[in-house]
Amino acid sequence: MTTAPDARTPSDAALTDRRNFIRFLAASPVLTPSAVSALVGALSAGASSGALAQSYDVLRAPQQKAVDGVITAPEQALNVFDFEPAAKKALPPAHYGYLASGVDGDETLRLNHEAYDDIAIRVRRLIDVRKIDTSVTLFGETFSTPIMLAPVSSQGAFHAEAEAAVARAAKVKGNNFILSTVGSTSIEDVIAERGGPCWYMLYPTDDWSVTEALVKRAEAAGAPAIVLTVDRQGGRNTETLFRFRRDDTRDCKGCHAGGFANEVSRKPMFDDLDVSKVTNLYGTGMTWEFVDRLRKIVKGKLVLKGIVTREDAEIALKHGVDAIIVSNHGGRAEESLEPTIRALPEVVAAVDGKIPVLIDGGIRRGTDVLKALALGATAICIGRPYCWGLAAFGEPGVAAVLAILQREFETIMKQVGATRIAEITKDSVMVRA
Template sequence: MNHIDARRQLLRYLASSPLFAALPSISLAQSYDVLRAQTKKIGDIIDSPEDALDVFDFEPAARKALPPAHYGYLATGVDGDATLRANSEDYAKVRIKASRLIDARKIDTRMHLFGLEYASPIFLSPVSSQGAFHADAEIAVARAARKKGMHMILSTVGNSAIADVSKEHGSPVWLQLYPTDDWGVTMALIRKAEAAGTPALVLTVDRQGGRNTQTLFRLRRNDDRTCIACHGGGFANEVSRKPMFQGVDVSKVTNLYGTGMTWEFVNKLRNSTKMKILLKGIMTAEDAEKAVRAGVDGIIVSNHGGRAEESLQSTISALPAVVKAVDGKVPVLVDGGVRRGTDVYKALALGATAVGIGRPYCWGLAAFGQPGVEAVLSILQREFETIMRQAGPTSLKQITAASVISGLQA
């Protein structure tokens, strides 16, 4: 082994070490070895996670790996997918101010939330039915998140049991809650989460009606498999394979999302558990104020990745007004459209405590399993650390509204 290969192997080992992930990042001089080293020919679709230059490289690899209907479920927005696109495109309306002559050899990306410390402000948002993307599903994701020291939220309709996911994650994950329209089922889900040591419940409030997932419908036409083998039709058949619903009587359930929910439901939920309660799907200052008055512990600015309603309002554009309305009383998290480390930086500057990703890590999962998820998280973290050094902040608290110039309109 020559000295270049040995150096690469050492850096690869350090990057994958959980201990290293929990420490402040140390700036390493850019190496020109990459310009001298022999390369290999790579086609339009990468063959391994190490070939990726950014998270976008994983999307075509995921599409290649998945059946058309499963890829369609991952890719779809609603109607013309305009809100999905706005989530990403609006990040380009925020510019970063760079300060010079700051010693950025050591930076600290550690994020504190509800008394726990994470190596990064990047967290993994809930995505349902990850078994459709890879056999290891949320277990692979939890292992990757653990290696990178990142927070994770599990979907109610995930394919892995919450106790197993928390074990692989190394600390209790949060549970995203679809409450259904049967309070008895809601309470059964709450008790299961409590028994697993879940510290926080994330109530999704942005699926109050139906949706036109047009991209999914188009791609499903190209799928010649017999879908009825897995999807038997009806709520009971659909959730029978989901661990959160095993042993729960769902005979009275007609809707997974609880479309009759009001603020009274939030109050009822708050009085039914000692777990922290966060609302996911808040997009206005008015609703943020109501949420604080209702006694919630946190807010996630989200539009379901652009797959709830075709509002054309991006989450990054909604974030500043929500942060202002909350006025520091509870943490505000955000997800939707995050594809670069610079996006993470911009969201933090506009007031987010933590920044979630969904599709990118699922692209990695679908294409390469756990190594793919790890690679996606490593790329985003590396990009985030790079922009911190280039722009000047050496810790998260130094990333403020003064760090960016925003051209967003709510």
């Protein structure tokens, strides 16, 4: 059987297309001669389209159509940092200041992230990592990723759909979500949007009857864990917030008129509660005896968020705590200059595998996730990054942040030769002195 002169067999067509593509590569202004040579070699050897996609990353990069350097759609983001300028542009100055602020000079906030630069990753070769499993199990529930969403208060200040949008993104990506007591959305609505339970972060107030009511409502809604925040006992000086507030010309007294009742009047978890005896949200007089009292009424798991020392971790074990989150409130609790990733190893050593240890603060890259897991964290929590996505683009922004971090994490996980979370160990990293 003969072939018509103007027709090509599939193999001939592929060869011609490959030659044309090689000519294009050779003329490309974005590739170095060495890169062209490597790609030509791969193509000449009949490299698969999958291999090409892995090698020629410039073809896969999103086109940037930023306005004044700010992305205008979530798919334009190259990393989670791209969402912060977009969030700043979208928010009133005081609202952005609330999201951006640490305390005092923001040094602890800054160090939370920069401390990850002191940890090098030890990569391994010649391990088949085509299939990996990033799932983790906490309190009997399996999540597809160790990347959790930390509690962030008042998300209605960032987007009209607030925590409901975050919950929907978490559902799609399989991330666990912790709701704040002073969230803008009720726990019932968050669980409905996520299609599954979420953890509940408790600000206990200084009125036990209110504390008890909050816990009972959260557990009745299906929260399997109550997360008691213990790092706000000393107050804080949020200078960055105060500076941005100076530039906000709106009349904010309608929402911030002072007094506890007004502060929580738009927070649905306080609906129908008598808060007349409450003087502060954080229970600043809490002691370990308070933890014991809380332990008696919490039917599910009790987690302490804000433990950063060996001593307190050891005490927490004695008081029946089920897990610890190493946290300094994202650098918003105190100007200690102690980043959470540096505090993590001593807390992990203190609990000695008896309970899970999680961490938040400064995690901005997939490599950060791996470093924290290698130093003993069971899972990690992010706060600001997903709120940047929420403020900038709503639910799609949150989903994009989670997708970027997961993609980066899977990439570095493969590069260290780990096919499952348990294979990420202290031998996967090296802490520089």
